[in-house]
Amino acid sequence: xxxxxxxxxxxxxxxxxxxxxxxxxxxxxxxxxxxxxxxxxxxxxxxxxxxxxxxxxxxxxxxxxxxxxxxxxxxxxxxxxxxxxxxxxxxxxxxxxxxxxxxxxxxxxxxxxxxxxxxxxxxxxxxxxxxxxxxxxxxxxxxxxxxxxxxxxxxxxxxxxxxxxxxxxxxxxxxxxxxxxxxxxxxxxxxxxxxxxxxxxxxxxxxxxxxxxxxxxxxxxxxxxxxxxxxxxxxxxxxxxxxxxxxxxxxxxxxxxxxxxx
Numbered sequence: 123x124x125x126x127x128x129x130x131x132x133x134x135x136x137x138x139x140x141x142x143x144x145x146x147x148x149x150x151x152x153x154x155x156x157x158x159x160x161x162x163x164x165x166x167x168x169x170x171x172x173x174x175x176x177x178x179x180x181x182x183x184x185x186x187x188x189x190x191x192x193x194x195x196x197x198x199x200x201x202x203x204x205x206x207x208x209x210x211x212x213x214x215x216x217x218x219x220x221x222x223x224x225x226x227x228x229x230x231x232x233x234x235x236x237x238x239x240x241x242x243x244x245x246x247x248x249x250x251x252x253x254x255x256x257x258x259x260x261x262x263x264x265x266x267x268x269x270x271x272x273x274x275x276x277x278x279x280x281x282x283x284x285x286x287x288x289x290x291x292x293x294x295x296x297x298x299x300x301x302x303x304x305x306x307x308x309x310x311x312x313x314x315x316x317x318x319x320x321x322x323x324x325x326x327x328x329x330x331x332x333x334x335x336x337x338x339x340x341x342x343x344x345x346x347x348x349x350x351x352x353x354x355x356x357x358x359x360x361x362x363x364x365x366x367x368x369x370x371x372x373x374x375x376x377x378x379x380x381x382x383x384x
Contacts, residue, residue, distance in 0.1 A: 131155055133243070137183075137250040140236065144254035151176075160188040162213050163277050163372055167293040167301070171352045173206075173217045180204040183253040185245040186213050196229040196248045197272065200262050207253045209244070212275030219278070230266035277373075280304045282311045287378040289355070291370055298363025300324075302376055304355040309333075312380060319381040320347055322357065324370055330381065331357070347378075 134155055141148050153172045157165040165186035173182055180203070187194075187209040195210040201221035206214040207229075229235070229248055234255045239247040252265060280289035280303050289304035314320065314333065322329045331347045332340065333355075340346050343362045350356040357364045357376070364370070 140250040141254045184208040191241040228266040291374040298365035300357040323377040
């Protein structure tokens with residue numbers, strides 16, 4: 123089974139054609155083609171949300187690749203649960219860390235690429251063939267040398283220090299919820315639980331929000347904090363849009379502290 127996302131549909135069809143020409147029995151599952159262009163952070167979050175629910179042995183092909191054609195490396199990550207194929211730009215790291223990284227190899231063997239590799243479409247010419255050959259049982263070591271220094275994204279984990287949590291917005295969903303990289307475990311480390319009042323700083327503005335267990339716990343159009351279905355803190359508005367209210371964007375820094383911590 124393979125999963126892929128991150129490119130417009132016209133390009134994805136070429137990638138699928140390459141995969142099926144090498145491995146006709148492959149089962150291809152689309153996660154999303156709606157990642158914002160060049161937004162590695164958004165792509166990484168979507169992959170993290172989805173990958174955990176796929177069966178063991180899945181090969182995840184993920185392409186959000188603003189560095190295509192440069193010195194950035196094409197890589198395969200083997201984890202305890204499967205494989206991740208894509209650019210070495212941090213896109214694959216949060217998901218693969220969650221699964222437990224075993225080995226990382228550069229894709230450098232031309233035997234497992236298309237005969238002609240373009241400068242601008244490694245998704246078709248390098249990543250798709252690699253994923254297909256993996257599905258056919260080619261060992262990861264055959265693709266190229268093992269590396270131990272992958273690009274680690276700065277957005278992968280929030281920081282907790284003396285009750286203060288520093289994170290950032292990594293995704294904005296269709297409802298306008300600001301989804302952060304602040305995990306439930308980060309909140310617990312800061313002594314925060316549902317029902318607490320949080321002091322939140324976003325875009326140099328300070329807010330006093332309740333951490334609710336459901337959107338409907340506050341009146342309509344009220345701003346709140348909630349632990350979303352992915353296990354991360356969201357800044358939301360009941361039946362409204364936090365995006366419209368706050369004007370924040372992906373990458374926006376968020377600082378949180380429990381009210382009694384001051």
